[in-house]
Amino acid sequence: MAIDSLSEFISAIEQAGELVRVSEPVRTRLEIAEIADRCMKSRDGGPALLFERPVLESGSVSPIPVAINLFGSPRRICLALGVDRLDEIAGRISELLELKVPEGLMGKLALLPKLAELAKFPPRSKSGRGACQEVVLEGDAVDLDAFPFLVTWPEDGGRYLTLPLVITEDPARGIRNVGMYRVQVIGRNELAMHWQRHKVGAAHWREMAERKQRMPVVIALGGDPASMYSGSAPLPPTIDEFLFAGFIRRNPVELVKAVSCELMVPADAELVLEGYIDPAEDLVLEGPFGDHTGFYSLADYYPKVHVTHVTMRKQPIYPATLVGRPPMEDYYLGNATERIFLPLLKLTVPEIVDYHMPAPGIFHNLVFVSIDKQYPGQAYKVMNALWGQGLMSLAKVIVVLDKEVNVQNPDEAWWVALNHIDPERDVRFSMGPIDVLDHASRAFTYGSKMGIDATRKWPEEGFTREWPKRIEMDAETKHRVDAMWGRLGIQIRDP
Numbered sequence: 001m002a003i004d005s006l007s008e009f010i011s012a013i014e015q016a017g018e019l020v021r022v023s024e025p026v027r028t029r030l031e032i033a034e035i036a037d038r039c040m041k042s043r044d045g046g047p048a049l050l051f052e053r054p055v056l057e058s059g060s061v062s063p064i065p066v067a068i069n070l071f072g073s074p075r076r077i078c079l080a081l082g083v084d085r086l087d088e089i090a091g092r093i094s095e096l097l098e099l100k101v102p103e104g105l106m107g108k109l110a111l112l113p114k115l116a117e118l119a120k121f122p123p124r125s126k127s128g129r130g131a132c133q134e135v136v137l138e139g140d141a142v143d144l145d146a147f148p149f150l151v152t153w154p155e156d157g158g159r160y161l162t163l164p165l166v167i168t169e170d171p172a173r174g175i176r177n178v179g180m181y182r183v184q185v186i187g188r189n190e191l192a193m194h195w196q197r198h199k200v201g202a203a204h205w206r207e208m209a210e211r212k213q214r215m216p217v218v219i220a221l222g223g224d225p226a227s228m229y230s231g232s233a234p235l236p237p238t239i240d241e242f243l244f245a246g247f248i249r250r251n252p253v254e255l256v257k258a259v260s261c262e263l264m265v266p267a268d269a270e271l272v273l274e275g276y277i278d279p280a281e282d283l284v285l286e287g288p289f290g291d292h293t294g295f296y297s298l299a300d301y302y303p304k305v306h307v308t309h310v311t312m313r314k315q316p317i318y319p320a321t322l323v324g325r326p327p328m329e330d331y332y333l334g335n336a337t338e339r340i341f342l343p344l345l346k347l348t349v350p351e352i353v354d355y356h357m358p359a360p361g362i363f364h365n366l367v368f369v370s371i372d373k374q375y376p377g378q379a380y381k382v383m384n385a386l387w388g389q390g391l392m393s394l395a396k397v398i399v400v401l402d403k404e405v406n407v408q409n410p411d412e413a414w415w416v417a418l419n420h421i422d423p424e425r426d427v428r429f430s431m432g433p434i435d436v437l438d439h440a441s442r443a444f445t446y447g448s449k450m451g452i453d454a455t456r457k458w459p460e461e462g463f464t465r466e467w468p469k470r471i472e473m474d475a476e477t478k479h480r481v482d483a484m485w486g487r488l489g490i491q492i493r494d495p
């Protein structure tokens with residue numbers, strides 16, 4: 001059974017023994033973040049937390065509990081996406097991509113269940129109000145100070161919503177986008193929208209600004225966990241995140257119309273902020289913010305959202321996350337993307353065997369990729385292809401290795417890479433777009449990239465020396481030692 005709401009997800013986490021309810025009053029300013037950080041830094045991501053008595057800036061206790069670190073363990077990210085292993089979703093995507101038209105009537109009939117399953121995925125529009133609209137606040141009743149939004153680091157510019165689904169529409173093509181972009185509370189009914197320039201929401205806004213049209217924006221919190229994850233997935237602008245979430249959870253996402261505009265929101269969300277951006281208005285200062293790089297992002301100018309309506313459940317739960325020096329909860333969201341997108345990467349770069357973005361590389365700083373090398377220069381072909389794909393174009397360092405290297409193990413990947421390279425020969429620099437959060441590039445969002453060809457070099461690539469073999473113990477000796485191991489009295493722990 002698919003999990004339809006945040007409270008069902010929290011119950012499932014509790015049943016799995018991975019939830020701690022905190023009944024002690026804890027301040028939304030820094031204290032929740034410090035407690036969450038200690039959990040996220042512990043083994044396997046620590047427990048999910050439900051703060052039942054969050055203390056607002058005013059000193060009063062909010063009736064709205066704060067949930068944090070919900071996705072932050074290998075088990076919980078699988079629970080969120082309804083699988084035992086993330087590779088199951090990649091497997092289903094591969095099957096779809098490899099769908100051949102079968103021969104004969106029986107073969108065609110065998111295809112029907114798969115097509116029927118596909119037809120189940122699109123989001124379903126419900127008429128009337130959704131659970132997320134049990135309470136509707138508008139006008140003066142909108143007061144963002146009444147919600148337990150967090151201040152996460154001491155030098156942050158204010159309170160932020162860190163796990164929102166920002167819903168917008170492409171004015172030219174009418175296609176919806178759902179993006180996870182943090183928003184800063186800058187007034188009782190005003191927010192600063194931190195969509196970075198490479199993101200789809202920002203492209204919609206540029207288009208609306210060019211047309212000089214007011215842009216409706218809806219920010220949903222909660223809903224089913226597959227939808228929550230999908231906001232962070234780097235899908236092409238033409239693919240609706242709610243369709244993708246429906247595919248992941250094998251059940252459509254139910255949507256209802258927002259109360260103030262035509263945008264649709266997940267019926268099962270906890271809390272929805274509805275409003276608009278006026279392109280005639282000046283941008284506002286957003287930040288600084290303790291970011292997922294582990295450093296503060298500098299304050300910069302972003303569009304202001306006027307919140308005209310807040311809709312919510314009668315007893316909502318506010319979902320949040322904390323970013324900062326890795327590892328943090330976002331590693332598990334990003335890792336799901338890494339696993340799920342492997343077959344899609346292979347579609348255009350078929351020699352890719354596997355890839356991995358280790359936690360300290362915060363996704364865009366370091367990508368290990370293993371390939372089935374079949375011709376000279378292929379490592380360069382692969383890095384150039386990656387730098388030409390969606391948000392992979394922001395990757396700062398790409399290390400290409402041969403297929404036998406387990407790139408899921410960064411120690412192994414670096415060990416092989418550092419042995420295999422002649423730096424002057426195998427390292428290349430390129431230029432391109434750089435992630436907005438990169439503080440080292442020569443210019444904002446523009447700078448250099450490094451590609452390392454750590455594959456075995458071929459004679460056609462100018463390498464004529466003998467290439468050594470990896471050291472491995474022979475199987476016979478291993479068997480003999482296995483047989484005597486129990487008698488040796490040696491206790492060792494796996495690395």
Ligand SMILES: Cc1cc2nc3c(=O)[nH]c(=O)nc-3n(C[C@H](O)[C@H](O)[C@H](O)COP(=O)(O)O)c2cc1C
Nearest residue numbers: 179180181182194195196199200201232233234330
């Ligand atoms: C916890 C978390 C916070 C994020 N915050 C931001 C943000 O503030 N701004 C941004 O542009 N991207 C942010 N991202 C990354 C985007 O969600 C991600 O790039 C996603 O693909 C964007 O959706 P889009 O491709 O539809 O634009 C965040 C991701 C996570 C997991």
